[in-house]
């Protein structure tokens with residue numbers, strides 16, 4: 038990176054003395070982002086609270102980060118692989134940007150059995166969030182986007198960063214060029230796909246089980262979504278990061294209904310939020326309007342903008358998909374699902390309208406007549422429990438908060454008692 042040409046720059050004073058502006062203008066897309074990214078904002082509130090109440094034991098049911106140790110069967114594979122890097126025979130450098138063939142095939146065969154997914158359609162990555170932005174690179178800034186409202190904020194924020202947001206409208210809390218598909222109890226958390234409510238867009242981000250509502254779309258609803266996308270010639274980007282938490286007959290993948298592409302990751306089912314391992318599946322038959330295969334461009338992006346998932350993480354991913362590893366991984370998912378049940382039952386016993394928690398590690402609680410941030414602040418100040426205000430996930434989240442089931446059992450039981458004391 039060259040040192041800016043200081044002769045043309047404008048001097049400014051800061052804590053380190055005289056500084057210099059460059060002559061480079063800031064991206065208008067970055068300028069149009071309305072606020073900081075949701076999760077660092079929540080972390081900032083947490084730090085402020087800890088400083089204010091240093092003696093209190095803060096409970097974190099806000100950011101959905103896993104808490105339970107990764108099963109030995111998985112970590113020992115990573116340790117073994119890492120140790121082998123110290124030997125001539127075991128050492129390896131750059132791997133294939135698309136991921137180890139063995140892992141790509143294992144993901145296709147183990148997680149998408151009988152859904153017609155092939156190993157070469159699986160692109161191993163460093164996580165679903167990272168893939169969301171790499172998928173955004175596929176499209177021009179004129180491409181239109183629809184998202185569920187509420188949903189994981191990365192879909193909207195990355196769309197704005199790539200110039201697809203348009204102007205933010207204070208009144209609606211929406212970006213003018215993005216189509217917000219409202220998902221709420223009144224429509225069973227599935228958008229009304231009639232043209233008046235949901236206009237045609239080029240790309241549809243769809244997350245199921247949904248973050249933050251915890252709702253898993255039914256087979257019938259996904260069939261409608263795929264039909265809607267096919268009629269409009271749209272591409273669905275389907276985020277199945279919480280598929281492992283589904284315990285009823287809701288589809289775990291969009292590939293149970295032919296015709297989309299899908300991102301997912303080992304973050305939440307294997308506790309890989311720090312290890313970093315995910316994947317994106319792009320069907321060979323998915324084509325742009327000019328007939329060019331999308332998979333070829335995604336492969337080009339992965340080769341140009343990514344150097345492959347960490348080899349040690351990929352060894353861990355293979356262990357997750359072994360018979361013993363998969364069972365151990367699902368035992369941890371079961372543990373979190375039990376946490377979700379405790380939290381949901383607690384809030385229901387207090388007479389609240391509670392959604393989610395069955396097929397996802399998120400519980401969505403309605404506080405009619407209150408703002409999300411007021412509820413967030415009251416719970417934090419009176420019980421020292423971190424939650425996430427629903428409006429952080431979109432304007433339709435107003436009046437809701439999200440509680441995460443990622444926590445040690447004792448902590449979740451303690452949180453449950455504190456909430457009973459507050460609302461009883």
Ligand SMILES: Cc1ncc(COP(=O)(O)O)c(CN[C@@H](CCC[C@H](N)C(=O)O)C(=O)O)c1O
Pocket residue numbers: 076099100101102163164165166167189244248276278301302303304310314315
């Ligand atoms: C629907 C969905 N898709 C992708 C992701 C990220 O997956 P990844 O770990 O990149 O494989 C998440 C993780 N969301 C969590 C962690 C957020 C905080 C993390 N710093 C982040 O920004 O992703 C949350 O909602 O609390 C998600 O919910």
